[in-house]
Amino acid sequence: MGEQDLTARIAMVTLDCAEVAPSADFWSTFLGWEVAASTDDYAMLTPPGGGPALGLGRVEDHQPPAWPDEGGRKQFHLDLAVDDLDAAAARATSLGARLADPQPGETWRVLIDPAGHPFCLTDAKSWG
Incomplete structure (x- = not known):
């Protein structure tokens, strides 16, 4: 296996939050990214042209x-x-x-x- 096969790349960074929808609305509008998937518990935003995504995950009692x-x-x-x-x-x-x-x-x-x-x-x- 070559060294290139052992490298990793960041596919997504996920932020924890108490409520997904307000965070998804804020970040998608501010960054100009598409909301690719969204539920009450999780959203994924994708940048134009590809690249690492931004995830938003609901966490009970988030601090x-x-x-x-x-x-x-x-x-x-x-x-x-x-x-x-x-x-x-x-x-x-x-x-x-x-x-x-x-x-x-x-x-x-x-x-x-x-x-x-x-x-x-x-x-x-x-x-x-």
């Missing part, structure tokens, strides 16, 4: 992570490259996200999605 993370509950977050930080933050808040407090500086915006997950917006030019 969202904290920002800032002082208790060790935040395991990871999404970093999203955008052309205009202020415009993207305004769009996200109009869709149901909220700005986190505190903010880490001028080159990032930390927001909290409707299910309580922190995510970051950053200038796309910084990513090459």
Whole structure:
């Protein structure tokens, strides 16, 4: 078996949430991704042109992570490259996200999605 046969690729990242529909609505609209499958317990969003999907899974008694993370509950977050930080933050808040407090500086915006997950917006030019 060649080395290439032993590699793995990320097919999907799944976020836990208390309610699937509001999270699916927010992320599909904000990212411009299609809701490929949706039930009360699970949704899968797919990007245009393929690539890893975003899953949303209902978890009973879900406890969202904290920002800032002082208790060790935040395991990871999404970093999203955008052309205009202020415009993207305004769009996200109009869709149901909220700005986190505190903010880490001028080159990032930390927001909290409707299910309580922190995510970051950053200038796309910084990513090459």
